[in-house]
Amino acid sequence: MGSAHGPISVGSAGTQSRGEVWTRPVLVDGDQSLGAVTRRVCDVVEAPKPPRAWYIAITISASLTLMLFGMVVYLIATGVGVWGNTNPVFWGWDIVNFVFWVGIAHAGTLISAILFLLRQKWRTSVNRAAEAMTLFAVCCAGMYPAIHVGRIWVAYWLFPLPNQMQMWPNFRSPLLWDVFAVSTYATVSLLFWYMGLVPDLATLRDRAVTPLRRRLYGFFALGWRGSARHWQRFERAYLILAALATPLVLSVHSVVSFDFAVSQVPGWHTTIFPPYFVAGAIFSGFAMVVTIMVPARELFGLRDLVTMKHLENMNKVILATGSMVGLAYATEFFIAWYGGNAFERFTFLNRALGPYAWAYWIMIFCNVVAPQFFWSKSIRTNPWLMVGVCILVNVGMWFERFVIVVTSLSRDYLPSAWGYFKPTPIDICTFIGTLGLFFTLFLLFCRYLPMVAIAEVKTVLPDAHAHDEHGHAGGAAHGRSPEVQHV
Amino acid sequence: MSEPIPTTDERGELHGFVAEFDDVTSVTRAARAVRDAGYQKFDVYSPFPIHGIERAMGLRSTHLPWIVLVCGVSGLGLALLLQYWTNAVDYPFKISGKPLFGIPANIPITFEVTVLLSAFAAFFGMFVLNKLPEHHHALFEHPRFRRATDDGFFLAIEAGDTRFDSKRTRELLQSLTQHPVVACHAARGGDHAPSWIRVGGIAVALIALLPLAAAVAARTGDTTKPAFHIVNDMDSQARFRAQVANPVFADGRAMRPDPAGTVAFDGLIEDPVVLTGKRGDAWTTTMPVAVDARVLARGRERFGIYCAPCHGGAGYGDGLVANRAKDLQEPNWVPPASLHDTLVRGRALGQLFDTVRNGVRTMPAYGRQMSVEDSWAVVAYVRALQRSQNGTPADVPEAKQAELGAR
Numbered sequence: 001m002g003s004a005h006g007p008i009s010v011g012s013a014g015t016q017s018r019g020e021v022w023t024r025p026v027l028v029d030g031d032q033s034l035g036a037v038t039r040r041v042c043d044v045v046e047a048p049k050p051p052r053a054w055y056i057a058i059t060i061s062a063s064l065t066l067m068l069f070g071m072v073v074y075l076i077a078t079g080v081g082v083w084g085n086t087n088p089v090f091w092g093w094d095i096v097n098f099v100f101w102v103g104i105a106h107a108g109t110l111i112s113a114i115l116f117l118l119r120q121k122w123r124t125s126v127n128r129a130a131e132a133m134t135l136f137a138v139c140c141a142g143m144y145p146a147i148h149v150g151r152i153w154v155a156y157w158l159f160p161l162p163n164q165m166q167m168w169p170n171f172r173s174p175l176l177w178d179v180f181a182v183s184t185y186a187t188v189s190l191l192f193w194y195m196g197l198v199p200d201l202a203t204l205r206d207r208a209v210t211p212l213r214r215r216l217y218g219f220f221a222l223g224w225r226g227s228a229r230h231w232q233r234f235e236r237a238y239l240i241l242a243a244l245a246t247p248l249v250l251s252v253h254s255v256v257s258f259d260f261a262v263s264q265v266p267g268w269h270t271t272i273f274p275p276y277f278v279a280g281a282i283f284s285g286f287a288m289v290v291t292i293m294v295p296a297r298e299l300f301g302l303r304d305l306v307t308m309k310h311l312e313n314m315n316k317v318i319l320a321t322g323s324m325v326g327l328a329y330a331t332e333f334f335i336a337w338y339g340g341n342a343f344e345r346f347t348f349l350n351r352a353l354g355p356y357a358w359a360y361w362i363m364i365f366c367n368v369v370a371p372q373f374f375w376s377k378s379i380r381t382n383p384w385l386m387v388g389v390c391i392l393v394n395v396g397m398w399f400e401r402f403v404i405v406v407t408s409l410s411r412d413y414l415p416s417a418w419g420y421f422k423p424t425p426i427d428i429c430t431f432i433g434t435l436g437l438f439f440t441l442f443l444l445f446c447r448y449l450p451m452v453a454i455a456e457v458k459t460v461l462p463d464a465h466a467h468d469e470h471g472h473a474g475g476a477a478h479g480r481s482p483e484v485q486h487v
Numbered sequence: 488m489s490e491p492i493p494t495t496d497e498r499g500e501l502h503g504f505v506a507e508f509d510d511v512t513s514v515t516r517a518a519r520a521v522r523d524a525g526y527q528k529f530d531v532y533s534p535f536p537i538h539g540i541e542r543a544m545g546l547r548s549t550h551l552p553w554i555v556l557v558c559g560v561s562g563l564g565l566a567l568l569l570q571y572w573t574n575a576v577d578y579p580f581k582i583s584g585k586p587l588f589g590i591p592a593n594i595p596i597t598f599e600v601t602v603l604l605s606a607f608a609a610f611f612g613m614f615v616l617n618k619l620p621e622h623h624h625a626l627f628e629h630p631r632f633r634r635a636t637d638d639g640f641f642l643a644i645e646a647g648d649t650r651f652d653s654k655r656t657r658e659l660l661q662s663l664t665q666h667p668v669v670a671c672h673a674a675r676g677g678d679h680a681p682s683w684i685r686v687g688g689i690a691v692a693l694i695a696l697l698p699l700a701a702a703v704a705a706r707t708g709d710t711t712k713p714a715f716h717i718v719n720d721m722d723s724q725a726r727f728r729a730q731v732a733n734p735v736f737a738d739g740r741a742m743r744p745d746p747a748g749t750v751a752f753d754g755l756i757e758d759p760v761v762l763t764g765k766r767g768d769a770w771t772t773t774m775p776v777a778v779d780a781r782v783l784a785r786g787r788e789r790f791g792i793y794c795a796p797c798h799g800g801a802g803y804g805d806g807l808v809a810n811r812a813k814d815l816q817e818p819n820w821v822p823p824a825s826l827h828d829t830l831v832r833g834r835a836l837g838q839l840f841d842t843v844r845n846g847v848r849t850m851p852a853y854g855r856q857m858s859v860e861d862s863w864a865v866v867a868y869v870r871a872l873q874r875s876q877n878g879t880p881a882d883v884p885e886a887k888q889a890e891l892g893a894r
Contacts, residue, residue: 034638168573172592180599191610206633222620226635230617231536233549237613458535466512
């Protein structure tokens with residue numbers, strides 16, 4: 001909001017005399033009144049019972065979450081040997097899944113921050129859910145580094161805490177950068193999400209009919225009362241957080257890629273990794289947002305707020321980032337040949353033709369071929385087809401991480417040290433369990449918190465703008481009407 | 488300006504007058520009118536930020552960006568200082584030949600901490616400047632104020648404003664809206680949390696400080712006890728201890744001997760005299776290694792550890808163990824030999840060495856405890872000890888013999 005909320009300047013002074021009319025785009029469908037937006041979002045939370053599909057979904061996902069807890073307890077009680085990680089592949093599904101989930105976590109902050117700075121106002125309908133999804137994906141991602149250390153009870157050694165060993169962590173290690181990047185990202189994403197949520201929690205507080213709801217929502221609404229002085233600082237803080245989160249979101253997956261790029265393993269030691277990882281992260285994150293928003297908007301009757309236009313815009317981002325990822329794959333291959341390093345050349349030929357060729361070609365099909373269907377408007381505006389493509393993208397992005405992590409480690413310099421990685425059932429159940437955790441948290445979010453940013457959506461409604469009886473701006477007091485500008 | 492007006496009544500202290508509006512246009516116009524009338528302590532309440540309202544109200548921009556800037560710069564400095572002090576000063580971390588402190592490798596964490604502290608400043612700074620959380624407020628007493636988070640717009644002029652006048656202020660507001668203007672009162676004592684919440688909160692905060700206090704006390708205080716470990720898993724490891732059975736090996740021993748025909752990396756000594764003490768078939772009578780003061784000192788130290796408990800510090804066979812066994816009249820105890828017996832004094836150096844390495848009669852072998860070099864050092868020291876206890880006047884240098892006679 002803030003300055004991003006100013007009248008949209010179109011053209012320059014030289015073209016203003018032409019008298020063409022610029023019309024404010026309609027970003028939500030249906031009843032455009034302020035009260036209608038409040039009702040449509042709050043009805044989801046205030047309905048006495050959620051739809052039956054919600055119960056079915058949360059039963060499944062909560063069961064999977066229980067399985068995840070069982071797997072984690074078994075892992076901690078027994079040791080990391082219950083996974084398939086062994087010589088020579090000591091980074092197995094734990095790191096694959098960590099990178100997979102961290103990547104998904106990128107869409108939320110991207111939609112919130114980068115699209116906000118770029119004044120893409122269509123983001124207001126989807127940013128809340130995307131930010132929530134970010135937090136839940138970070139929960140799933142952050143779990144893996146914590147439990148994969150083996151002795152989880154000393155995981156606090158990752159942090160620079162004074163201790164009886166008189167030792168400090170190595171600040172020049174990418175693994176420690178990772179700790180700082182992911183924990184900072186989780187913290188800032190939480191602050192960003194919660195700050196945007198406060199005015200909407202106040203709405204829920206003021207609509208609450210039971211004392212319990214009023215107190216619970218009221219407690220977290222912090223006494224928000226919509227004061228103009230408060231809004232002014234709120235918007236400034238929101239703008240600053242967006243400006244901070246934008247480089248942060250780009251840095252997080254760059255740092256994750258350093259975990260690989262700073263090592264000397266063939267196939268990892270490349271400078272393309274940071275931009276390539278960030279593009280892939282945005283790609284997978286948007287695919288996950290579309291995957292969960294399409295059913296959510298159908299289930300909870302939010303089709304007017306999360307419109308086909310929003311979904312189409314996200315699909316366009318998926319198409320763009322998917323093409324960037326494809327370009328990165330091609331560049332990697334070219335550099336492997338052009339660089340002249342025998343190990344590097346072997347690694348890439350091995351990826352495409354070696355024992356993991358099946359994984360490589362799944363990755364290529366899902367990440368490079370599948371999103372190209374979005375060139376067709378009929379596919380990118382069809383809910384079923386777009387979810388299908390987005391699920392393929394998520395599968396492909398999982399395989400991308402698998403190919404990077406496992407193929408490079410399984411066949412590096414010494415043929416005598418080669419091996420073939422096989423996951424154990426514990427690996428597989430743990431991963432499925434994180435999917436359960438993710439969807440459980442998201443379903444709870446849908447039921448108990450406003451899924452769409454109510455206050456932000458109101459700012460893009462026609463009623464959000466003052467119109468004076470004289471045709472001059474009432475609010476801006478600077479001559480031009482924000483509603484209709486002469487260009 | 489105007490006569491004093493009652494600001495309190497049975498409903499509590501008067502907070503101010505509240506006018507309600509139905510749309511952005513009318514509330515913005517009202518805000519401008521109130522500002523033009525000279526009021527300062529008034530505020531507009533809306534379900535979303537109204538663009539341009541701050542100009543209509545005459546608000547100044549916020550200081551928040553400066554707070555964020557200060558915190559961000561502090562984060563940058565703190566992060567650099569932390570990395571410099573921990574990795575280059577307090578615990579110099581030498582790895583891969585990298586410099587102890589180099590900007591490129593320290594940028595990622597510096598960046599993250601800068602962003603983190605800036606975000607904290609933006610988030611907490613916004614709420615602190617807004618004086619939130621404030622769960623109770625006089626405006627919440629207004630019967631229709633809950634519309635302020637839905638589709639209503641409100642303008643409140645506070646009683647604390649210097650221009651506030653209970654009659655004229657109300658008339659001004661009423662001229663701007665069709666809705667009735669309402670007086671809001673801050674309920675007496677209503678803006679405090681219940682006492683049990685406050686007491687409970689303070690108690691929880693104090694209890695939460697206990698672990699920190701314990702950690703500070705442990706780090707700053709003096710104690711003779713070993714350092715406190717939260718996790719003791721290094722003390723109980725799943726491994727085989729000395730002298731226990733291990734079914735994995737055919738001989739059932741957990742302690743593994745060197746495989747036959749192998750020599751440890753640093754154990755290869757090519758000179759057979761040094762290794763065995765024998766020159767051909769006969770014991771050597773000369774030291775095969777160089778002897779100097781350092782070797783003798785080493786021999787004396789090893790002798791004190793391995794030999795003196797039985798043989799005694801001076802070698803008379805009166806060590807603590809021997810004396811104790813004599814006191815207890817142990818029936819099977821073979822008293823250790825005095826190193827000053829003629830027999831022992833007559834032994835060749837090589838035979839003494841062999842005794843140290845491999846033992847003799849009931850004396851155990853010390854070849855496992857002592858290296859070959861240390862064994863020769865002990866032999867040299869034993870020889871020196873024997874000479875010290877069995878000297879003759881002839882041992883005294885000629886130049887000093889006169890002093891002997893004089894005494």
